[in-house]
Amino acid sequence: MSHTATLTEKDTLAFHLEKNIDVLARKCYQCGKCSAGCPVAGEMDFSPSMVMRLLQTETPANDEKTLRSYSIWLCLTCEMCLCRCPMEIDIPSVMDFLRQKSLKEKKVNPKARRIIAFHKSFLNSIKYTGRLFELGLTLDYKRRSLTLMQDVALAPRMISRGKLHFIPEIIKGRPQVAKIFKKTSKKEN
């Protein structure tokens, strides 16, 4: 029996990683270099090398732990782990894939809700104006994350220093940006 056939039967996260982003979790030999260089490993519930280990075990319980972990939402996609990995394992892409799957299967770690609210507000700002509109981002994020009054005292100072504008600047290439969003959302569905 071919290796691919065996993986298909298992239908594990490791199988989906291999199939969708061509990353082989089993190549990781747990040297720990990725975790040692990761700037947010200290805040994670599972360090990058631990995430790889969970994936390697290919058990439903560990797949579940991985999808419900906080780590996948903390990853900054800085690529430090990828630069350091002797096996060139693309952990940033793994984290990205796991985030999508976690969202799709409604397994998002409760601690990650504000991070997701920020992602959505940031992307909305780019989608509608073609660039970041800070005031729009802030208001949308506060609405989504239910943090309306948090840091509100900073607003007057930021406005007086020209950091928050009331009118968004709309770039010329906005239709092209809209097309990218349309294409991406089609792919996701």
Ligand code: SF4
């Ligand atoms: S650096 Fe690469 S091989 Fe080492 S633990 Fe991390 S993913 Fe595994």
Ligand code: SF4
């Ligand atoms: S890409 Fe993510 S996991 Fe890798 S070092 Fe950066 S923050 Fe850590």
